[in-house]
Amino acid sequence: MRAITNRPHTLVKHTLAGGSAPLPNLADRLSCAGRFGHNGPVMGAWAVYPADAQPSRQAAALAEQIERDGGHALAIYQEPVGDHWQIFCLLPMAKVEPTPYQRDISPTHVKRLLDVVKKLDRFVDPIVVMSPQPGLYWTPNGNHRRTVLLKLKAAVVPAILVPEPEVAFQILALNTEKAHNLKEKSLEVIRMYRGLLEEDPDAGEERYAFQFESPHFITLGLLYEGNSRFAGGAFAPILRRVDKFLKGGFQKSWKERQERAALVREVDEALAQVVAKIKKRGINHPYVKNFVLARTTPLTRQRKTLPSFDQTFTKLTQNIEAFDVGKVRYEDIQRAAVMVPPAG
Numbered sequence: 008m009r010a011i012t013n014r015p016h017t018l019v020k021h022t023l024a025g026g027s028a029p030l031p032n033l034a035d036r037l038s039c040a041g042r043f044g045h046n047g048p049v050m051g052a053w054a055v056y057p058a059d060a061q062p063s064r065q066a067a068a069l070a071e072q073i074e075r076d077g078g079h080a081l082a083i084y085q086e087p088v089g090d091h092w093q094i095f096c097l098l099p100m101a102k103v104e105p106t107p108y109q110r111d112i113s114p115t116h117v118k119r120l121l122d123v124v125k126k127l128d129r130f131v132d133p134i135v136v137m138s139p140q141p142g143l144y145w146t147p148n149g150n151h152r153r154t155v156l157l158k159l160k161a162a163v164v165p166a167i168l169v170p171e172p173e174v175a176f177q178i179l180a181l182n183t184e185k186a187h188n189l190k191e192k193s194l195e196v197i198r199m200y201r202g203l204l205e206e207d208p209d210a211g212e213e214r215y216a217f218q219f220e221s222p223h224f225i226t227l228g229l230l231y232e233g234n235s236r237f238a239g240g241a242f243a244p245i246l247r248r249v250d251k252f253l254k255g256g257f258q259k260s261w262k263e264r265q266e267r268a269a270l271v272r273e274v275d276e277a278l279a280q281v282v283a284k285i286k287k288r289g290i291n292h293p294y295v296k297n298f299v300l301a302r303t304t305p306l307t308r309q310r311k312t313l314p315s316f317d318q319t320f321t322k323l324t325q326n327i328e329a330f331d332v333g334k335v336r337y338e339d340i341q342r343a344a345v346m347v348p349p350a351g
Contacts, residue, residue: 054082065170066092072141076102078163094168095133098144100157103136103164105150108198110191112154120155130156133165137174147174189239190231196220197228200264204257212252212260223250229268230275241296242271248306249319270320277327284332292340301343303327 053070055062062070062083070080078098086093124130134149144166146153156164196219203215212219219225223246230237250267253260282295292298303326305319314322 053080056084063092069170070094076142096166096168097163098166100164103144106145106147108202109150110195116151117154120151124155133167136166137169137172193224193227193231196224208258209256211256216252222252223247225264226250226267238296241300249313249316274320274324277324281327281330285335290337294340298340298343303330
């Protein structure tokens with residue numbers, strides 16, 4: 008095995024217990040067993056980098072777990088940014104799954120990746136995984152690649168195992184293999200939120216602000232769950248300005264999130280009635296929803312002090328219900344649409 012850089016690396020022997028025999032102590036498992044040449048793999052050994060460092064107990068235990076699970080731990084190394092221990096490994100395909108909070112697979116993206124991998128005739132991009140329990144590995148960053156390997160009937164998945172399980176909740180920061188659209192990102196955030204309701208209920212939105220990225224994704228996620236065709240693109244500019252991370256634990260904030268989503272849903276219902284009236288007049292344009300919201304929003308660019316979330320959407324509902332559809336002209340919508348994409 009080649010060293011990662013010019014610095015030396017060490018192959019460290021480990022022993023896997025058979026039956027009920029106890030594992031040797033960690034010090035013995037991590038003791039240096041000498042250096043090996045680059046030709047010919049060594050069974051029951053993995054590389055450690057840097058050579059003068061000792062892997063964390065957590066990383067070493069996971070390396071042994073990988074072997075027990077039928078995989079192969081190839082190297083334990085410190086990544087170059089924070090010096091955290093990680094494991095480069097080959098995992099059994101059957102034991103690798105996406106996290107429960109993952110966005111849905113894009114068939115188009117899978118097909119594109121599949122075509123490229125088949126053309127190269129090789130797989131060169133390991134996925135990121137973590138292990139919530141022995142025999143199971145979740146990937147927060149690599150489900151499209153995993154799916155490609157599954158279609159190609161690969162027996163193993165090259166992966167980088169991150170020992171810290173909380174990495175599963177950093178999906179949005181790690182998952183960059185395909186750019187998210189608004190719907191995908193919002194659904195991923197709300198699935199993560201539901202997972203945290205069970206796994207870390209005493210925490211709150213502010214603690215996971217980095218993982219959620221923006222509070223309006225939580226509210227939009229609830230709305231997309233209820234209506235996959237919800238016009239999130241039309242409401243996002245308003246939500247971004249007034250939706251904030253809520254204080255308190257998830258059990259408390261969950262109720263308020265549902266109430267916020269209900270307020271937006273009321274606005275959407277009122278908006279749908281107005282749009283239907285406009286279309287009945289023969290005005291059909293993909294920007295109609297955006298146009299009406301732009302004309303009825305209680306928020307203005309000049310406004311320095313913003314109203315609360317509840318005040319904003321209560322007033323918005325009133326403004327939409329009072330909107331005069333008789334004054335709408337097709338050319339006005341068309342002119343406004345030049346600068347802004349239609350609602351999606």
